[in-house]
Structures are given as structure tokens and as C-alpha cells.
Amino acid sequence: METTIFPTPARIGFLSANRPMSRCFQPKYGRFAVVSVMTPSTSTNSTLKTEATNSYNIATTTTNTIYNDNWFDRIAIDYLSKAIQDTTGMRNEKNGYESFVVATRDVFRSFDPTEQRKLVMKALQNAIPTPISFLVKTMMPPSKFSREYFATFTTIFFPWLVGSCEVRESEFEGSIERNVVHIKKCRVLESTNCAGICTNLCKIPSQEFIKSSFGIPCNMVPNFDDMSCEMIFGQNPPTLQDDPAFKQPCYKLCNVKHKHDTSCLPKPLEDIKSNRD
Template identity: 30%
Template sequence: MLCSPSSLSHHQRTSRLSVSMATPLATRGLPLASRGPPSSSSSSSWPPSSILLGRRPSRRLRSSSPQVDAAAAPEKGGEYRPSFADNLLLAFFRSKMVEEVGWDSEKPGYAGLMEVANRLMVKGKSASETEQAAVRVLQSLFPPLLLVLYKALLAPIANGQLASMMLARATALSCQWLMGTCSVNSVTLPDGKSWSSGVFVEKCKYLEESKCLGICINTCKLPTQTFFKDHMGVDLYMEPNFEDYSCQFNFGVPPPPLDADKALKEPCLDICTNARRRRELGRNIVTDELSCPQV
């Protein structure tokens, strides 16, 4: 059947209108990737990769936490902070010193311990008597049988090397509450051998807080050397540095004679109040007379 031009024109217009209306309806149910490109006003790269992969466009998130300044971070080392166990050791040591002195300070903690140490220093009629009292305090810290067995069984092994190395590690581990930060190091013996039986104290708190060379010598250095030799069978030579307050423990090294020990010939500490007063009263005093009167 032939159609007239007018009817054909009307038929074509109707078909085009139907197609134009059906096209968007058909594409609504299709995924985004199957749709045609947008108009020329859109971006030239179509479709975006995030749409092709089925992901939402990502955003960069800024952290709200402040940046850490490396210079403000706490440094390693520094002053030793005692733990709960250290406080127990301090209380135990102080109680033994109080038993020897027969007097206790009203001050708590380390400050009270230093007052008891000063009283121990004053109580002795001589430096030798003070040293013997300090040795008794050290003895009371250990079970008597332990000291006997250590001296008889461990001290003779390998000419004392094992016992010296054990004591160095025990000292560095258990005495930082008293002396401050310390570490094990190597020492040279008189025969030239090297043992890792030394303990280096960076800055002795006992010396710094006492402010007295005599307290260091008579209640720490000399009695400690005597205690380890006589009651544990191990030689010990302690070398305190009265300028920077460090101290070197040399386990396995015998101490020199008293008249040759340089620590006993040092003048009073600059921080000693008695020494400062003596210097103010007598500026013409010779060096020998400035030596600590407590040594």
C-alpha cells in the first residue's frame, strides 16, 4: 500500500518523536559505563577512571593530630628515676643504717637517708671507726650464709673472674637507686688482662647529695672495698672523680695502699659548706691544710 507524502511525513515525525522519547528511558536502567559521553561542555576525558572501576572519587584527608617535633622528644639517659622496687631497697638500706646509728631522720626518702649518713659520720670517733660501722651495715644487708658460700665456692673460680663479673652486674642492676645511672664496662687487671667486671657510675647521687668528700671516703669507698674483700673474697678498687662526681668500680683489681690512694689526698669539694667557710676565713691556707678534715 502506497502512502501519500503528507501521511509519510506525519509517520516519520511520529517515529522520530517515539525514538527520542524512548532513548533516555532505555538508558536509565543501564550502568554508567554504557551511557554515552556528556556534552561538549564536560571534561574531555570521559568516563573518569573512578567511575569505570565502580568507585567513588577519593579525597585526601588531613590528619588533625599535631606533628611531633623531634627536638621536643625526651632524650635517652638523664637522671635515673627510681622504681617501686628501688624505693623498697632504699627503705631497707636506711633501716639497717638506722639500726647502726641508733637515730633516724624525720625527712622521708633519700634526703632522710643522707641525714642518717651524716649522723653515722659524726658518731664515729675516728675515720677507722666510721669505716667499720659502715662495713657492719653492708654485712647486715646479706644473709650470713650467702656471704660464706660466695667467698668459699665462687670467689676462687678462674682466679676470681667469675665472682668479679657477677658482682659487677649485680651492682649495676641493684644499686642505681643509691648511685644513679651506671653501666658495666671492662677493666684492666695488674697483669694486663681485661675483664668485663667494671661498673661506671655516670654521676654518683650519694656523693652529690652528701656534698662531702669525707662521707664518700669513710662511709662508701673504703668500707665497700673492705666488705667485698673480707666477706666475699673479691678485690675491689673504687675510683671516685670529685670533679664530675662519676665513679669507677674495678672488681678484681686490688686497691692501692692508703698512702698511695689519690682519692684520699683530694681537697674538700667545692660544694662543701664547711670547706667554703674555711676558704673565706683563711685565704692564706696552704693546699695541704685544705684537705678534707674528715678523711
Template identity: 30%
Template sequence: MAYLLLVTSIVFSGSASPQPSFPRSLALARRVRCRRVSDSSEVLKSDEGASKLEYKRGILDDFFMQSFRNKLVEEVGSDSEKPGYVGLIELVKLLLLKSRTRSETSDAAVRILKSLFPPLILELYKLLIAPIAQGKIAALMVARVTVLTCQWLMGPCKVNVIDLPNGESWDSGVLVERCQYLEESKCVGVCINTCKLPTQTFFKDYMGVPLLMEPNFKDYSCQFKFGVAPPEDDGNVNEPCLETCSIAGRRKLNSGVCPMA
């Protein structure tokens, strides 16, 4: 989910708030299987046998993760007993499970994203930066800040050139080589409802930057396209459930569509 952008905004958003304990009964009832993310920069093998790219976190990355986790705890109402990235993903899954509808999950994720930014910064960015050069400057800026501040969440990524519907090409894309958020959650619903849809909504509505995210559920890569609006009929939201999904389990539909998406 989502996902952190501006270092100054995170700093302004404040220190950690007290975290209530995660109810053991709920934890047992909704147990999820997640692998611990290594702090090394080694390339490991995932359960599916593909190379797993590891990002070596720094001091600021740990601060970003804790800030994000604190906001998740506030929204969910409890904390995971697991530390680090594994506990973070468990909280994201709990956010998905406690919501009754897709829109309810997405709205909660948008609230978390908004809470990471002082309102004035978002309003000023949308008012003063987003309109410059038909949105190009704002799109280029957020692409670079994303790479600088969000690799702890998504894994290794880089700025790349994307094609716009009008035929122009901007270097306002971000290619996530292998998204650890998706790989650790192993859930299409988590990707779509706590990351893709709310992140697209957040950038468009609160920063004035259109965004199309194109996750690849086969190789776990993801292409961010800042400056490109999502199509009305987005096929990504109807992807089949992953075979390794620990949330859907026996609730998979006959059609194969992920019941959590």
C-alpha cells in the same frame, strides 16, 4: 655508702624495724642542706651548673632504699625526719659525724653492709664462687648485680671493660656516670669513709672479691674495678674538701684536705 648487691639477700634480711624519732636539737645542730631527688628520668641542672642524671626508681628500688635506711637507723640510733633519699643522706652524714675516727666510720659502714646479707650467703660466695677462674667469674657477677640493683643509690651506671695489673682486660668494671650519693652529700669524707673504703673492705674480706673504687670529685663520676686490689697509697683518701660541703664548713684545714676524710 654504701651499697646493696643481691636481691635475694635483701629479701631475706627481713622487714623494717621500728624507727625512733630524730632528736630535733641534734637535727638543728647538725643541719645539712640536701636537694630532694626527683623520681623522674629528666636531666636536671645541679647547683654547680652541670647536668644531673636522674634515675627513675621502681618498686624494688624503694624496697632497697627502705631496707638500707632501716639498717642505718639501727646503727645511728635515730631516724631523720626527712623522707626519701634526702633523709637517707642525712642519716649517712650523721653516721660520719658521730664517729670519732675514720676507722670507726668505716667499721660501722661495713657492719651495715654485712647486716644486709645472711651470713651463709657471704660465706658460700667467698668459698665456692670467688676462687673460680682466678676470681674472674665472681668479679663479673658482682659487677652485673651492682648495675641491676644499685642505680637507685648511685644513679645511672653501666658495666665496662677494665684493665688488670697483669695485663688482662675484664668486663668487670662499673662506671657510675654521675654519683648522686656524692652529689647529694657534697662531702669527700662521706664518699671516702661511708662508701669507698668500707665497700672495698666488705667485698675483699666477706665476698673474696678485690675492689678498687675511683671516685672523681670534679665530675662526680666513679669507676668500680672488681678484681683489682686497692693500692697501698691511695690518693683518693687525701682529696681536698669540696667547696659546696655542708659538713666541714669552717673546719677546713689550711692544707685544703677534707677534715672529714
């Protein structure tokens, strides 16, 4: 096995009284990508590949991103982790991002899909008080400005949660807007290797929270092949029955697979159907 470390430059924040607020603060964010390529000793090919079977993905190589969380990142991580633990009443003794990951795994293992989404929604509402979200919703009704603002805000203040991300353009009602957040490799998905945690504890609650709290639709489109994701502000997500994310089997290396089989996702769909019946 060969291991290569590729350093990437840190993004250094700045303050400027003459710039818009969305650009006034950028947390320091540096990382090292550690790429371990498992190949026969006689091979010189280091191309990253991912093979898939009918039931789950088998990673022939592993890529682990090491994050150097700064003071802002650590405060935000601890705050969200504590909000989840306070909501569920399930404590853990871990620190930093590991504490957040353990908190999400505890929710996934202990509650059914409907309860999972409700608990995460409640945790998000506790983390961002209603008066704040109501003020933002009132001052920023749906518009090109608000959609682009939310996209920019996400890339500045939430890399600690989802990893490196950037704003991209898309067509919205016949015009081009910068309303898409492209997450290069989701930190949550990489940390858990679980499609069920991605959909039930991140995608669905986040979409519902953004819509109900800020009045703007958001469709999160995960790519389980490369662990990237797109948040499309202004776009309504499909129904759960039609959402491709709920047809994706889980990873062979899923860190919570003892709770479920090779697929995390049939149960949520069955749960939805039973509720409607």
C-alpha cells in the same frame, strides 16, 4: 639563669626463663637531668664548666639529677637507711633517699673516721647476713667469671644507690675482662657534695666489705671533678696514704662543711698514722 630539662628514656625490666639470672631482672629506672647554667644575661654560652682553686672546687654551674625511684628502689633505699639507723641508734623522720643521706650525714658528724668505717661495715653486714655472703664466697671463688658477675650484678641492682652505671672492660693479668663498673655520676656524692663522706662512708667500707664478705678485691676510684666513679673488681686498692682520693680537698658547697674545714680528709690520714704509732 637558664634551666633546661633533658628527659632520658627509662630502662624497662623484663623476665625471661631462658636468660641468665644476672639479666633476668632490671628495675625500672628513669630520670630527668635538670641543668641550671648560671651565665650573664647577655651571654649565650651554655657550656658546663668547673673551676678549681687550691683549696676547693667552685662550681660555676650546677647539675642536679632527679631520680624517679620505683618500688624496688624505694624498698632497697629504706632497707639500707634503716640498717644504718639501727646500727647507729640515730633516727630521722625523712623518707626515701633523703632518709639515707641524712643517716650518712649523722654518722659523719657524730663519729671520727675510724668509727665511721666500722659503723658502715657493721650496717652492711647487718643488711647482708653472713650466711648469704659466705655462700656466695664459697660458690664463687675469685675468677674471671666472678669478677664479671659482680660487675654486672652491681649495674643491675644498685643504680638506686649510686646512679646510672655501666660495665666496662679493663686489662686483668694480660687479658681483657668486663670487670669494671663505671658510675656516670655518683648519687651519694651529688647528694652530699662531701669528699669525706665519699671516702669514709662509701669507698673504704665498701672495699673492705666486698673483700671480707665475698673474697674478691675491689678498688673504687672516684673522680671528684665530674662525680663519676669506677669500681674495679679484682684490683687491690692502694694504701690510704697512697690513695689519691685522700688527697682531694672537699667541695666549697659541701653540705656538712660546718663539721670540718674545706678539706674533709687530713683527719683520716692523721688517725691512721696515730694508730700505727
